[in-house]
Amino acid sequence: MTDPVWASIHAERAALAADLAGLTEERWATSSLCSGLTVREVLAHLTASASLNAVRWMAGVIRCRFDFDRQVAVRLAEQLGATPAETLERFRSVVASTTKPPLPVVAMLGETLVHGEDIRRPLGLRRDHPVEVVTRVAAYYQGSDQVVVARSRVAGLRLVADDGPFTSGKGPLVSGPTLALVMAMTGRTACCDDLDGEGVELLRSQCGAGTV
Numbered sequence: 001m002t003d004p005v006w007a008s009i010h011a012e013r014a015a016l017a018a019d020l021a022g023l024t025e026e027r028w029a030t031s032s033l034c035s036g037l038t039v040r041e042v043l044a045h046l047t048a049s050a051s052l053n054a055v056r057w058m059a060g061v062i063r064c065r066f067d068f069d070r071q072v073a074v075r076l077a078e079q080l081g082a083t084p085a086e087t088l089e090r091f092r093s094v095v096a097s098t099t100k101p102p103l104p105v106v107a108m109l110g111e112t113l114v115h116g117e118d119i120r121r122p123l124g125l126r127r128d129h130p131v132e133v134v135t136r137v138a139a140y141y142q143g144s145d146q147v148v149v150a151r152s153r154v155a156g157l158r159l160v161a162d163d164g165p166f167t168s169g170k171g172p173l174v175s176g177p178t179l180a181l182v183m184a185m186t187g188r189t190a191c192c193d194d195l196d197g198e199g200v201e202l203l204r205s206q207c208g209a210g211t212v
Contacts, residue, residue, distance in 0.1 A: 005105045006098055008133045009112050013046070013095040016116045019125050020088055028084035033118040033188050040087050041076055042118050047087075048075035049111060050094035052101050107147050110137045114148075114186050117179065121190070131164040134178040141185045142168040150185040153206045157199045159185075172199030 020043070028040040037045070052075065081087045100108050113129065114137075120127060141150035142159065156171040161178040174181065176195035183191035189207040192200055 003105065005109055005136070008130075008136070009105070009109050010096050012109070012112045012116060012129070012133070013050075013091070015127055016043075016046075016112075016119065017088065017092050017095060019120065019127065023084070023088075023123070025084060027123060028087070030122050032122055033183075033190065034115070039119040039123060040084055041080065042115050043091050044079040044081070044087055045076045046112065046115050047079040047091045047094050049101065049108065050097040050099060051075075051079065052099065103147060104140075106136065106140045107144075109133070110140055110182075110186075111147070113137050114183065114188075117183055118188070129179060131178065134182060135161070135164050135166045138166045138168075138178050138182050138185070141182060148186050150187075153187065154185050154203065157203060160197075172202060173197035174199040174203050 028038065030039050031037075032039045032042045034042050079087070079090050081090055113134065116127070119125075138159075138161070141148075142154060143151055145151045154169060154174075157169050158171050158173050159166070159168045159181050160173060160175040161167065161181060162175055164178045166178050166181065174184070174195050174197045176197075180191045180194035184195060184203055184207060187207045189204060192204040192207060195203070
């Protein structure tokens with residue numbers, strides 16, 4: 001029986017590949033929501049994440065002397081390819097992959113969803129993610145600082161989705177679409193514009209450039 005979380009990851013990857021199929025050469029150079037990275041580079045990062053098992057991940061970490069940012073940069077460069085078309089083709093080749101670094105599967109879902117939006121939003125693309133998928137990711141991030149700081153960022157705030165069942169925390173209210181809550185939880189300042197409540201400015205002050 002297919003793991004529903006992996007099924008969601010594969011669906012999110014397939015949707016992103018389809019959204020990028022007609023992108024012009026120039027638009028691949030658009031700045032993503034990840035500071036210093038283009039949308040093409042973020043896509044290569046997603047390919048790298050789907051290509052690394054625990055052994056290869058650890059070998060890379062050791063080779064980079066436990067400099068995790070360097071490890072990310074090295075793996076991204078490996079998957080970038082010579083052209084945007086090659087970058088996209090490499091991503092397509094891992095759409096159905098179940099390879100992952102030593103992370104929970106839900107963390108891979110979160111990375112796929114968030115980085116997909118890091119790419120889509122600057123390009124003016126939109127995906128209506130299944131609410132149960134975004135809710136699952138929101139529930140994971142509100143309780144975790146693994147991979148990306150999220151739990152600490154929203155400590156002392158009450159988060160309430162207006163399009164699904166997600167709620168979390170106590171304190172000044174931050175409300176809005178579940179996707180916007182997820183993106184703000186993971187540090188995407190621009191997504192605070194989609195949120196309402198007395199806690200929004202506090203959350204905005206605790207955001208920053210998106211990270212990979």
